[in-house]
Amino acid sequence: xxxxxxxxxxxxxxxxxxxxxxxxxxxxxxxxxxxxxxxxxxxxxxxxxxxxxxxxxxxxxxxxxxxxxxxxxxxxxxxxxxxxxxxxxxxxxxxxxxxxxxxxxxxxxxxxxxxxxxxxxxxxxxxxxxxxxxxxxxxxxxxxxxxxxxxxxxxxx
Amino acid sequence: xxxxxxxxxxxxxxxxxxxxxxxxxxxxxxxxxxxxxxxxxxxxxxxxxxxxxxxxxxxxxxxxxxxxxxxxxxxxxxxxxxxxxxxxxxxxxxxxxxxxxxxxxxxxxxxxxxxxxxxxxxxxxxxxxxxxxxxxxxxxxxxxxxxxxxxxxxxxxxxxxxxxxxxxxxxxxxxxxxxxxxxxxxxxxxxxxxxxxxxxxxxxxxxxxxxxxxxxxxxxxxxxxxxxxxxxxxxxxxxxxxxxxxxxxxxxxxxxxxxxxxxxxxxxxxxxxxxxxxxxxxxxxxxxxxxxxxxxxxxxxxxxxxxxxxxxxxxxxxxxxxxxxxxxxxxxxxxxxxxxxxxxxxxxxxxxxxxxxxxxxxxxxxxxxxxxxxxxxxxxxxxxxxxxxxxxxxxxxxxxxxxxxxxxxxxxxx
Numbered sequence: 001x002x003x004x005x006x007x008x009x010x011x012x013x014x015x016x017x018x019x020x021x022x023x024x025x026x027x028x029x030x031x032x033x034x035x036x037x038x039x040x041x042x043x044x045x046x047x048x049x050x051x052x053x054x055x056x057x058x059x060x061x062x063x064x065x066x067x068x069x070x071x072x073x074x075x076x077x078x079x080x081x082x083x084x085x086x087x088x089x090x091x092x093x094x095x096x097x098x099x100x101x102x103x104x105x106x107x108x109x110x111x112x113x114x115x116x117x118x119x120x121x122x123x124x125x126x127x128x129x130x131x132x133x134x135x136x137x138x139x140x141x142x143x144x145x146x147x148x149x150x151x152x153x154x155x156x157x
Numbered sequence: 158x159x160x161x162x163x164x165x166x167x168x169x170x171x172x173x174x175x176x177x178x179x180x181x182x183x184x185x186x187x188x189x190x191x192x193x194x195x196x197x198x199x200x201x202x203x204x205x206x207x208x209x210x211x212x213x214x215x216x217x218x219x220x221x222x223x224x225x226x227x228x229x230x231x232x233x234x235x236x237x238x239x240x241x242x243x244x245x246x247x248x249x250x251x252x253x254x255x256x257x258x259x260x261x262x263x264x265x266x267x268x269x270x271x272x273x274x275x276x277x278x279x280x281x282x283x284x285x286x287x288x289x290x291x292x293x294x295x296x297x298x299x300x301x302x303x304x305x306x307x308x309x310x311x312x313x314x315x316x317x318x319x320x321x322x323x324x325x326x327x328x329x330x331x332x333x334x335x336x337x338x339x340x341x342x343x344x345x346x347x348x349x350x351x352x353x354x355x356x357x358x359x360x361x362x363x364x365x366x367x368x369x370x371x372x373x374x375x376x377x378x379x380x381x382x383x384x385x386x387x388x389x390x391x392x393x394x395x396x397x398x399x400x401x402x403x404x405x406x407x408x409x410x411x412x413x414x415x416x417x418x419x420x421x422x423x424x425x426x427x428x429x430x431x432x433x434x435x436x437x438x439x440x441x442x443x444x445x446x447x448x449x450x451x452x453x454x455x456x457x458x459x460x461x462x463x464x465x466x467x468x469x470x471x472x473x474x475x476x477x478x479x480x481x482x483x484x485x486x487x488x489x490x491x492x493x494x495x496x497x498x499x500x501x502x503x504x505x506x507x508x509x510x511x512x513x514x515x516x517x518x519x520x521x522x523x524x525x526x527x528x529x530x531x532x533x534x535x536x537x538x539x540x541x542x543x544x545x546x547x548x549x550x551x552x553x554x555x556x557x558x559x560x561x562x563x564x565x566x567x568x569x570x571x
Contacts, residue, residue, distance in 0.1 A: 010342050010343070010431060012539050014539045014540065014541060014542060015539070015540065018541055019518060019519055019520065019541075019542070020519075020520070022193055023193070023228070023230050023231065023234070025196070025233070037540055037541055037546050056343055057342055057343035057346065057376065060342055060343065060376060061278065061537065061539060062277070062278045062292075063194075063275075063276055063277050063278040063280075063292035063293060063294055064194075064294070065194075065197070065294030065295050065296060066197075083343060083346065084346075085343065085346060085376055086346055086347050086376060086378055087278055087291075087292050087293065087294065090293065090294065090297065091293075091294035091296070091297070094294060094296045094297055095294075095296060137180060137310075139180050139308065148296070149296050149297065149300055150201065150204060150205050150296065153205055153300060153303075153304075154205065154206065
């Protein structure tokens with residue numbers, strides 16, 4: 001079980017982690033500024049195993065891989081949105097952060113709700129109801145299962 | 158059944174017919190890394206256990222976001238970059254020549270039909286010469302540096318037909334902003350845009366560049382123009398039949414077709430704080446402004462500076478306005494000096510800065526504070542992009558931006 005942090009549509013990568021923090025040498029130094037402009041308390045309140053739930057086009061904007069990386073570093077278990085921007089989606093899978101498309105979840109949940117995710121079944125359970133998610137293409141699920149692109153490449157060797 | 162441009166590029170690269178939705182591995186023709194992400198690319202590359210680049214000549218490193226350094230920490234990125242270049246025998250490095258997306262085509266690194274990836278979302282720009290180019294993260298870049306390959310999902314294509322003659326005060330920027338407004342910020346996500354029609358055929362490569370540059374603002378994976386004689390001249394090459402064939406076939410399958418008449422376009426702006434929040438300039442007239450920025454990989458080319466100079470000739474900008482002009486490359490800077498454009502801009506009161514990303518990435522060159530309003534020719538107006546999150550950013554064409562600088566408020570260019 002993890003807690004939901006809910007966001008709206010078109011959350012851009014500047015809102016996830018602003019440009020001025022990208023020059024910090026490590027993700028750990030950046031992560032405390034995650035969602036600073038939308039929810040300054042996010043980094044303090046989020047716990048490992050929690051979820052980010054959003055509406056359409058999550059992660060639009062720049063190619064910065066720091067955006068999924070700070071979420072993963074804070075222990076976010078998965079981002080579940082109605083749709084994702086392309087570069088964010090690829091980056092998330094490559095670093096091993098599950099990004100899951102679920103069309104019906106957003107309207108029916110609130111920040112603070114407790115949720116359970118079953119990746120294998122492609123189902124989330126929250127407030128006594130189940131919601132079906134879109135499964136990843138096998139190629140991408142493979143990268144994710146191995147813990148991201150680095151692990152996957154090392155395995156190929 | 159016919160093919161779209163992107164399907165042909167992927168087919169030519171992989172040697173097999175493809176359809177949208179196929180996941181294929183492509184051979185990468187060129188990659189671009191910029192100064193912000195080089196430290197991360199370098200460390201991931203070594204973490205992956207690679208000891209050499211797949212082809213050092215195909216890798217280009219460009220310092221642009223941090224040039225010249227505005228904070229002490231910025232110099233670490235140059236140090237890491239220089240060490241990487243030295244260690245892995247790279248030749249293609251630009252330390253102060255201009256913005257990455259301008260240099261990739263201007264310096265001849267990208268040719269029609271190429272497949273190119275860059276660590277920047279505006280890598281879609283190279284579609285202006287008929288190349289499939291897209292932005293990726295640093296982990297994926299590190300993987301390409303070692304392997305020379307990348308997996309992609311073949312995208313569906315949205316066809317955009319534009320026919321007729323543009324009104325005099327309308328630029329390519331107004332067209333692409335209007336299209337983004339119509340599609341929405343995610344209207345082209347995972348898809349290719351393909352531009353056609355006599356309006357785009359009559360456009361310069363520079364104008365096409367403004368359009369392909371901004372395709373990502375509708376979520377697009379790439380944005381393609383058919384290579385023609387202008388492309389050939391710009392790329393300093395002769396087109397072969399293979400490159401001439403990079404045209405959407407009549408019986409190709411499109412997921413969506415948009416048709417526009419050039420005569421219907423009017424000057425527009427993207428209003429705070431989403432690029433798809435597009436309104437006619439006429440509806441915004443009278444809003445007082447503090448600053449104007451003309452530059453970036455979207456609109457820092459010679460024709461953009463000349464369009465601004467035409468508006469500003471023998472005029473003074475409003476006394477309370479700061480006008481910042483940033484040429485997209487050293488080559489453009491020199492050309493604009495030679496033909497008198499820089500002198501006209503400076504005489505009107507403009508601050509001319511060194512070619513770089515400058516204000517567009519909000520680190521240097523005119524950052525703003527709470528309550529200030531800027532009209533800018535770059536590609537993003539997200540909250541906090543050019544200073545504090547209480548700055549209002551309006552995106553416009555160079556002509557509109559120049560007219561606003563003179564008026565001190567938002568006005569339609571005449």
